[in-house]
Amino acid sequence: MPATDPQPTLRSLLGRSDLALRLASRSSDLPPDALDAPLRWVHSSDLADPTPFLADDLLLLTTGTQFVPDPRTRRAPTAAAPYVARLRGRGVRALGFGTEVVRDGIPPALVAACRDAGMPLFEVPYRTPFIALARANAEAIAAQAYARRIWALSAQRAIALAALRPDGLAATGAELAKQVGAWVGLYDAAGVLTQSHPSPGP
Known part of the structure; x- marks a missing residue:
């Protein structure tokens, strides 16, 4: 947060x-x-x-x-x-x-x-x-508890809106990484990393 x-x-x-x-x-x-x-x-x-x-x-x-x-x-x-x-x-x-x-x-x-x-x-x-x-x-x-609640609601709304985009899965991962300020990765059933946010540099 x-x-x-x-x-x-x-x-x-x-x-x-x-x-x-x-x-x-x-x-x-x-x-x-x-x-x-x-x-x-x-x-x-x-x-x-x-x-x-x-x-x-x-x-x-x-x-x-x-x-x-x-x-x-x-x-x-x-x-x-x-x-x-x-x-x-x-x-x-x-x-x-x-x-x-x-x-x-x-x-x-x-x-x-x-x-x-x-x-x-x-x-x-x-x-x-x-x-x-x-x-x-x-x-x-x-005040801190109130701020946490406001942030949680705002983050939830931003992630929900990202999920509605055409690239919903990627947009959701990117928005989640932005909101929590941390790396977010998506793995498939075989354990292979398919998405990374933020994307690794060249």
């Missing part, structure tokens, strides 16, 4: 000026495809271990309350390295940290843990609600 709307990825979210996100990870510390892997959904949680409630290829958002000790319950802060390891093991694509809610800035230990695990970490400013990221990603997924 030809390129249509941008993929719902972390890079596309970071590129939206209205969200004002800031990548806290250095690109050199990340795997080559870390920012361009498709995101299925965006979820938020401040649990020390949210993994039982997560899905693969997800972007997780947190305000970091799990990294702050609670003197009322004598709860110790969550260790950053095991936390990130759990997220990575569950297939979480990236972690967004909402600042100025519980603390200013991202905890250095969390920055180091994400760096060591190769997990993208970015800052979500206070003025950007988490729901805005979830909505932006959902809209990108919906």
Whole structure:
């Protein structure tokens, strides 16, 4: 399918000026495809271990309350390295940290843990609600699905019209190759290539 709307990825979210996100990870510390892997959904949680409630290829958002000790319950802060390891093991694509809610800035230990695990970490400013990221990603997924449907209908119509031409079989093969952007071949019952689109050069 030809390129249509941008993929719902972390890079596309970071590129939206209205969200004002800031990548806290250095690109050199990340795997080559870390920012361009498709995101299925965006979820938020401040649990020390949210993994039982997560899905693969997800972007997780947190305000970091799990990294702050609670003197009322004598709860110790969550260790950053095991936390990130759990997220990575569950297939979480990236972690967004909402600042100025519980603390200013991202905890250095969390920055180091994400760096060591190769997990993208970015800052979500206070003025950007988490729901805005979830909505932006959902809209990108919906737009891509709509674009795919429109392309499929358009391609189907073009191929059907090609089949009505006097050279219907050859025209259909050529149109199919054009629509999918790939080589198309037709073989007979004996396995002999009878048509090739696009035709090989001289």
